[in-house]
Amino acid sequence: MSKTVLVTDDDSEIRDVICIYLRNEGYRVCEASDGAEALAVIGRQAVDLIILDVMMPNMDGIRACLKMREVTGVPIIMLSAKGEDIDKISGLTTGADDYVVKPFNPLELMARVKAQLRRQSLQGSSPTKPADTGVIEIDDLIIDKKRHLVTVRDRAAALTPLEFAILELLAGHRGQVFDVDRIYRSVWKEDKFLSDNTVMVHIRNIREKIEDNPREPRYVKTVWGVGYKVD
The missing domain is CATH 1.10.10.10 (Winged helix-like DNA-binding domain superfamily/Winged helix DNA-binding domain)
Structure with missing residues (x-):
């Protein structure tokens, strides 16, 4: 069964590009234009990964990520035009799993999406982890x-x-x-x-x-x- 990715960005052109690449990779896609809309989406349907822009109206990505972590543990990849370390630290501290700086190469974003979903599906199967589950x-x-x-x-x-x-x-x-x-x-x-x-x-x-x-x-x-x- 294909995975579902929620793309959250107030820029419709960026959403469109991301969605095209995701669909080309075989993923199901749903969209939101701000954090509040994204929370409503995950409240009514299951998603496997969330792509979340930082700078959005109504509810920004940082606030949305904090609220998402109250209800879901799925991977979250933050998008931001700011590349300074402090912005990256802020995003990851709120519970995000990865961080991509705009402008980004869509192929790199797809690689990160695949990596997060692969990590989620393989978690616990790595040979470097201890065998017990206690x-x-x-x-x-x-x-x-x-x-x-x-x-x-x-x-x-x-x-x-x-x-x-x-x-x-x-x-x-x-x-x-x-x-x-x-x-x-x-x-x-x-x-x-x-x-x-x-x-x-x-x-x-x-x-x-x-x-x-x-x-x-x-x-x-x-x-x-x-x-x-x-x-």
Whole structure:
């Protein structure tokens, strides 16, 4: 069965281009012109992925993403004309899974759509993940893989699906250092895009949610010049 992608952008020409490429790839498509309309769409039908512009009238993409994460865990790819790191961090912190800067190559966007849907369908099947499907306990940090739940000192940490996958990967191989490329391949199921700091942003978000002091992390540690590990 083909996947359904919701395209949300107030620019009808951009929506049209994206929809043409998506349909050419065999996806079903639905459209929205702002965040409020997109929320109404996902309230009445199931979608497998959301493409969400940041700058829109009525309800922008950041506010819409926050509200979407209250009701769905499907992948969200943010679109924005702003390329500065702070904009990317803001988008991913709200729960988005990926970020594409305008103007973009439609073929790159299609590659990112495929990567997100592939990661979603293959999640849990990677050979780099531990075989068990139980609970990982590291001091006060508890990762319940069956319930997709993380708690720290009995307090639930609201991780996005990608944040959970990264933490599960690192915690499931305690003490082992993973470089950024390996994390990307294991979680996103493809090679990292050139000059993409998405993994770094997600690590930062994880630390904000599980560490008492994100600047001096107790769990997710940086091995400088190499990568990340969970001790």
